[in-house]
Amino acid sequence: MAYSEKVNDHYDNPRNVGSFGTSTEVKERKDVGVGIVGAPECGDVMQLQIKVGDDGVIEDAKFKCFGCGSAIASSSLATEWIKGKSVDEALKIRNTQIVEELALPPVKIHCSVLAEDSIRTAINDYKQKNGMAVEADHAHAH
């Protein structure tokens, strides 16, 4: 499959790879929200971690991804986009924007959906840890 230049660039030079500690450590950190979506048998697992400041702004974001090039690029791009945004602004990112930015073909749209889900899951995790109200699930633009 031929990928867009942007997908290739994220694949070769993924941004913000990593995590803020082991899976047990991040569970206990209140300033960190973790989103893990997907399943190994589907060929995609995305892990997004956000570090949120006292002002509710995402100071830093890290990702790890088991998946195809489009999945890697979608999650790498997601970290770039959410850094510096407040959690509520970050929740407004839609998968369709990711599709457009990376020029994903129709068979790879699910990768962008996963990336959007990982953002929301990470933010919800952060909010729950801090006793904040969690927004209800909504439909994706597939």
Added chain:
Amino acid sequence: MNRPIYMDNAATTRTDPRVVEAMLPYFTEVYGNPGSRNHMYGWESEAAVDAAREQAASLIGAGPKEIIWTSGATESNNLAIKGAAQMYAKAPLGSTGRGHIITAIIEHKAVLDPVKRLEREGFEVTWLEPGTDGIITAEMVRNAMRDDTILVTIMWANNEVGTINEVPEIGAVCREKGVVFHTDATQWVGKMPTDVDRDNIDLLSWSGHKIYGPKGVGALYVRRRKPRVRLQAQMDGGGHERGMRSGTLNVTGIVGMGAACAICAEEMETERERLLGLRRRLETELSSRMDVVAVNGHADRRLPHLTNISFGFVEGESLMMGIKDIACSSGSACTSASLEPSYVLKGLGLGDDLAHSSLRLSLGRFSTEEDVEIAIEGIVKAVEHLRRLSPLYDLHQEGIDINTIEWQAH
């Protein structure tokens, strides 16, 4: 851009320049139709086809009259399977209970699909499943035999994993029960010694382009004595090839396939050793330099030139992206609308995580030690890159078994 090194010889091979040389006169000088009985043009083409028939027959220990030329192994499989089933059917088309066929889930689509068609047309089928070593044994076939079994079709060596089934032994079971035995030997013939009498084969398919011959030509061995096997033709017309396969013969292709067979017969022994050495080097280096690397299929019963290796915690399509310098196949079919991992690897009982991340590397006559070096370095680099990104590899390193986690499947 440099062309990637070629490690997909199980898909097709480069035509050997000696084969091309042998074919050339048959385009412009000797161009008669071998079916033309009345002039020299026909006679000389017929002589060339007959010489090629001798070369092909001799590679598998058959007689020249037992070789039917086809367009490739897919056609050979179709002719053998449908032709035998229709010939030995126990009831006419339109009825049920027409007979029982034994095959395996790890067969190539060119066997699976003809058998599925027969299943829809009133035949009953047993689909054997291999053990985790990937081998279909004679015992499995014996246990599946019924009084109404008319055909067994089991590939000699598997195209994705390279595992070698118990073909001579399966043939012996079929002989004992009086059942026709077909083998798709596309990955086997030309690479490994074959003798249809010793190995108890009734029908055998192979193709030219997997053995350094041209594409578009193949052959089917059809046993003529002890017992004589009969087939119903699938292509009707001028009655070529003893009425079993009509159509003007592809003389250039046939000459090429004959030459390819002769070269394989000559060079097989030394080539086998050389390729086995290269394959072992690939497998040992990759599995010693990284953890959670699995060579799929039986440890020893495998083709010398083909290896299928899984790299844990890495997804197959992204791995292919990382090894642009190596032309090979991914064990996972996740490149298209189908998100299913390889049905053959799943057949081996491989977990989804490993079936998603395997490479099929197949070496050939033109593979060099340097190619193998480049492949090893390229694959190690790509796998390490992807593992740095892989959340599953982190969990593994933390000592967490990813199969114990409840994933949120999408």
